[in-house]
Amino acid sequence: MTTASRKEDLYELLPWHENDTLEGAEKEAVRALLASDLEANRQARELRVLHGAVADEPIMATNMTMNLRRLYARIDPPAPRRPRWFVPVSMAAAALLTVAGGFGLFKAGERAERFHTLTSPPAESLPVPANSVLFRVDVVAGVDAAQLTQLAGVAGVSVLQGPSERGVALIAVPRADAESVASRLSSDPHLRFVAQVPR
Amino acid sequence: MKSRQDGFQVKATAGQADDGEDLTCLSRIALGDRAAFERLYRRYYDRLFRFVLRVTGRMNLVEDVINDTMIVIWRKAGDYRAAARASTWIFGIAYRKALKALSRELRAPETMDELPEVEQPPSDELDREGVHAAIRQAVMQLPPEHRAVVDLTFFFNRSYDEVALILDCPVGTVKSRMFHARAKLRPLLTQLLGD
Secondary structure, eight states: OOHHHHHHHHHHHHHHHHTTOOOHHHHHHHHHHHTTOHHHHHHHHHHHHHHHHHHTOOOOOOOHHHHHHHHHHHHSOOOOOOOTTHHHHHHHHHHHHHHHHHHHHHHHHHHHOOOOOTTSOOOTTSOOOTTEEEEEEEEOTTOOHHHHHHHHOSTTOEEEEOOOTTOEEEEEEEGGGHHHHHHHHHHOTTEEEEEEEOO | OHHHHHHHHHHHHHHHHTHHHHHHHHHHHTTTOHHHHHHHHHHHHHHHHHHHHHHHOOHHHHHHHHHHHHHHHHHHGGGOOTTSOHHHHHHHHHHHHHHHHHHHHOSSOOOTTTSOOOOOOOGGGOOHHHHHHHHHHHHHTSOHHHHHHHHHHHTSOOOHHHHHHHHTSOHHHHHHHHHHHHHHHHHHHHHHHTO
C-alpha cells in the first residue's frame, strides 16, 4: 500500500473519528494523520460542521399515541361488520337447510325399507280378496310364501306381501276361517307374531 | 461545538446501556407481551421518526413506516439474535421499510444527477442556525442511501460497522456512500467555512 492510498483510506475514516466510534489502531492512525496533515484537518473541520448541523435538527415527531392506536388496529383488525341483510338471510338459509335435510332423511328412509305399523292399512295397490281378513305375521328365517300358505292349513289363504328379509308378511285369510287360522299360526313355532290388521 | 460533541458521547453511552432494556423488551414481545411492545414503541418512536424522515424525506410516509417496522418487531421478535445490538436490528428493519415505502411513492428512484443543485446562500449572511439549516437542506438533496449513512453517523453516532449492519451492505459501500455524500456537500461546506 502506498503512502498516498493509505492517506486516502484514513481520510475515509474521518467521519467516524468525528463521531468518536473509531477504536484501536484506526483511531491512533487518524490521530497521527491529523497531527501532521493539513488536508485532513480541513476535512475534519467540514465534518465537524456537518456533524453539528445534522445533530442540531429538531425532531418533529407527531402524535405517538394516535399512531400507536393505528398500529394496534393493524395488529388486531376489528371483525368485519355484517351488512343489515345478513341476519334474516342467514336465518332463512338455515331454515331452508333444515327442511331440505328433513326431506332428504325422509326419502332416504323410504328407499331403505317400507315400513308398516300394525295398524296401518296395506297399500291400496295390493290385490286383496273379497270377504277376507288381513293378518300381519312374523315368520322365522327360512319360511317363504309357499310354506306360510301351507302353515295356515286352509284353502284360500294368500300371501299378499313378504315375507321380507326380517320375516314380515301380510296374508289374506277367508273370513270364515280367520279365527282358526289365527289360532293355528299363533301356536306354530315357525311364527313369532300374528295380528289382525284393518283392511 | 465541543459541548455538543460531549453530548453525543453521553447519548451514545446511554444508548449502549439501554440495550439491555431493549433485549428484555424483545424477549417479552416474543412471548406476546403487549406492555413490553408498547414500552419499546415509546422508546423508539422519536428515533425512528427522525431516521425514517431522513431516509424518505417525506413526512407523509413516516408514521406508516414506523408502524410497518413495529409490526415486524411484534411478529418477529423471536427471530432476533443478539449478534448485533437490538437497536441495530430495529433500525435495519426501519431502513428497509423506508426504502420500500419510498420506492412505492416514487416511480423512478432519485439519483444524485437528477436532483436540483442546492442554492448556496452567501456565508456572510448566515448565522449558526442559518448555516445548519442550509447544510440540512443540502443533505436532504442526497439519495436516500447516502442520507441514511450521514444520519446514522452524525445523529445516531454509529460506527461504520454498525451502519453496514443496519443498511445490510459491506463496510466498503458505507465508506463509499459517505465519500460521495461529502463530495456533494463539499462546495457548500467549503463556502460556509470560508476556506
